[in-house]
Amino acid sequence: MRIYTKTGDKGQTSLIGGTRVSKADLRIDTYGTVDELNCYIGLVRDLNTDEARRALLKEVQDRLFTIGSNLAAEPEQQKKVIPDLKNEDIERLEKAMDEMDAELPPLRHFVLPGGHTSVSFCHVARTVCRRTERLVIALAEQAEVHPMIVPYLNRLSDYLFVLSRKMAQELGVEEVKWLPRV
Template sequence: MVQLTRIYTKSGDKGKTALGNGTRVPKNDIRVAAYGTVDETNAVIGVARLHSDGDIDDMLARIQNDLFDLGADLCTPGDGSNDDPERPALRITAKQTERLEAEIDAINIHLDPLKSFVLPGGSALSAHLHVVRTVSRRAERLIVELAGIDAINPEAVRYINRLSDHMFVLARHANNGGKDDILWKPGLTR
């Protein structure tokens, strides 16, 4: 378990931070941007949870924990294949992605079919989940960019891709099963 005794260390005062393996990199490094945006995704889920309860809140709580796992995965260079077997890095797993897929399927089966693109909004929870969706898409773009220049756990890309899908169907669920979705009307204001 992590134990923090001090919040500030002053070690980042010159614009560098330590990765999970101790390597120091600039704070604007793509890897730091990727896991920082995963952290931002987690924070906006925290705001969404102010409007959730029951099974939805339980799902969001599990996802928040997963996102800390994902951040730990991304802050440790490598794809996991060369991790020290005595002290392997924390990596996101296929089981976590599969759980998202199962939840997506279970939610989506009860939604009204889409007849147009959905505009973010409706209920407060739905609006916040759409913010989560867009921030997680930004995290995905950064993770894919990182994967193009450095080895990462491929499950990280799959997980973050499923997360935005999950937030989309959950946002529709929060809008009365899609009945209260606000639909895009192409050319409406021409």
């Protein structure tokens, strides 16, 4: 099977359902950013040595494919063939955050991204997640968007922040505190 179809050579692509839209359409930008986030989550998963965490990050990647599929579908198609997000997906992230947070020192300062390459990549994934969330919110102002997507992305960015702190702790690197000039 050829991967190239040449149908996008004039700057258009198809949604699930067949409607042709510009590749610059907000919907395309949004699910393209979900794909970018998924790539960074894969990178963070590859850098992680904790097997339970790797399994959760794999689940996150699966959920991001669900989100991307949902965003790539025309509204009438979303109810027919697209996998769904569930509240348990959000609760799983919250539980994982609570478990990591119980082992972390209290957060008393803003934290600057850095300290170790793995931690930095986790922060990159977090910021791409926040950008994805903003794009989904903008899209929701124009079209129907599944109501679980924004809460899931919001919780995922929180999870990635806590994960970055936990990774720093496990790697034995000091968190880089932001101490503003006075």
